[in-house]
Amino acid sequence: MALWDRIKESASTMQTQLNAKKNDLKSGAFRDASMAMCALVAAADGSIDPAERQRVSSLIAGNEVLRNFPAEDLQRRFNDYCQQLTSDFEVGKVSILQTIGKVGKKPTEARAVIQIGIVIGGADGNFDNTERAVVREACFAAGITPNEFDL
Template sequence: MGFDTFLSRLKSKASELKTEALKYKNKDFLNAAMAGCALVAMADGSVSAEEKQKMTKFIESNDALSVFTTSDVIKAFQEYVGQLEFDKHIGEAKAFQALHKMKSNEGAARLLVRMVIAVASSDGNFDASEQAVASKIVKELGLNPSEFELT
């Protein structure tokens, strides 16, 4: 094996490690985002197809989350929805636990809130129950609800 081949393989392995590191670095964000989306989507008692599609498209188009496959996104979302359907109080506790991990990262927290609001309004109706949940999420993240036109 020549030096060029060795160097090429080394660069390839470094790239793979970077990709893996990004996955772990953003896993908490993915979980928090899916927890927030599940909370807002379930605020009116059901999850619409529009809400699911909007959430999936947002994740796929976001550079920070592009390291996750659509199946990872759907799996995390369904897990939080399932927990909320099984036991609302325990599901909410687990979702807010995931959200709380983003409190110290203001940029990630703001992105998360924008995403949650986009998903909530994707069905054309950002109703009072969804707004109340979004406001609770904003407060959990240590942000001001009025910045997002929430009370």
């Protein structure tokens, strides 16, 4: 199977797993960590171009699990996290990883946040090394072994 197909299949499988847990994923910490993860993946290479920002915004709006929260609220939070990363990537990344770390005490939420990162990163069929690296860092922040997700 081609790498492209494996990435798409993995993202699809993770989205199915997330949908099955939708009712367990309603906390504010999960909401914040999910939006932080989306911004982190979008800015994985150190910048966020407008097309990528729009693509991630569309993925957020269409994600079944994230429909537990008002779309405008998610968009505002995503934009705030993106702004932190574009203002000063390294400082913003530390703050975002701290936000992601807050779900570490709830393994279901922590794993779901990592899965969202993988879904967002793989949505274009290219879960590249910079995206994998930031999701790996998020795993450590959330207290999850990256090997669990083949990172």
